[in-house]
Amino acid sequence: MASTATLPTKMKAWTYAEYGKSSEVLKLETDFDVPQINDDQVLVKVAAAGINPIDFKRMAGMFKVTDSPLPIIPGYDVAGVVVKVGSQVKKFKEGDEVYGDINEKALDHPTQFGTIAEYTAAEEKLLALKPKNLSFIESAGLPLAMETAYEGLERCHFSAGKSLLVLGGAGGVGTMIIQIAKQVYGASKIAATSSTGKLELLKSLGADLPIDYTKQNFEDLPEKFDAVYDAVGQCERAVKAVKEGGHVVTIYGAVVPPATLFLLTSDGATLEKLEPFLESGKVKPIIDPKGIFSFAQTPQAFAFLETGRVVGKVVIAIN
């Protein structure tokens, strides 16, 4: 048990005390309180933090009604080392290398103390042991996007031999949807959309039919799909591409029946379920070649993610 004397009481953290654009409100604090942990939580020394669009949407105040109080440390995804465990914690001990999305419900009072900091706290049920073959940086980019990809396929009742259309195949979620549909579920055929320069990436991930949305409208194709997973907010068009009796899920924007919108539930058990596919390399973390930033470069990391053109993930190396 680390004596509390060996743990600092203050830490560096990127925070915002008002809602707004990341370029205007993000500030580096050097004496932020290290989070106190509850009995069912662990304290993690952060090695890397993954950022997601929810981070800058929340920062803009899109979800302030159900948010935690300001000032907020952004960041949902973490990879790091357990340095303290609560009295009820069973799964982890000090020194364990862990990762996860620290907010069980993305919009229901996400924690004030996010992951873009030297330390963060999380319920043990939201975390899993980091896959041994992946670095902290590779792992930090996985949790929220991979859990969203998996949950959406589950909600589509996806299964072996079925066909899938992915709208937005090159992003953090889309790159996971393609791989998981192929490697975990055994999809018979995967079509996915991106702009011209990312089509080869889609094929490398397992897409049989990459669709260049700058040249083709997927809904005009004669082929229809057992499931359509919309990760870009094109629900009205998505429902035109599904087979009779098929399923359409969306994770963003207006919902058009029979599609359904869902918000992911963060769960360490999902990470554990997918671990064999990560450790075997069948499912790989996809980080944009320009997507790794230092702690000091956090504003630049957000600026890059906010372009909406990222391939896979953006990750911030912290320790």
Ligand SMILES: NC(=O)C1=CN([C@@H]2O[C@H](COP(=O)(O)OP(=O)(O)OC[C@H]3O[C@@H](n4cnc5c(N)ncnc54)[C@H](OP(=O)(O)O)[C@@H]3O)[C@@H](O)[C@H]2O)C=CC1
């Ligand atoms: N409901 C939920 O639980 C969740 C919702 N989300 C939301 O889902 C969306 C996707 O998240 P995430 O993958 O992290 O986002 P990213 O920022 O990683 O997505 C970037 C990618 O989107 C692609 N893209 C943008 N527009 C289109 C388009 N019209 N057609 C096809 N591809 C497009 C880009 O490819 P290109 O440059 O080729 O256009 C780019 O590679 C976000 O709005 C996010 O807020 C995410 C996670 C959970």
Ligand SMILES: CC[C@H]1OC(C)=C(O)C1=O
């Ligand atoms: C309503 C979708 C919202 O929730 C998450 C996690 C996002 O990224 C969103 O846009």
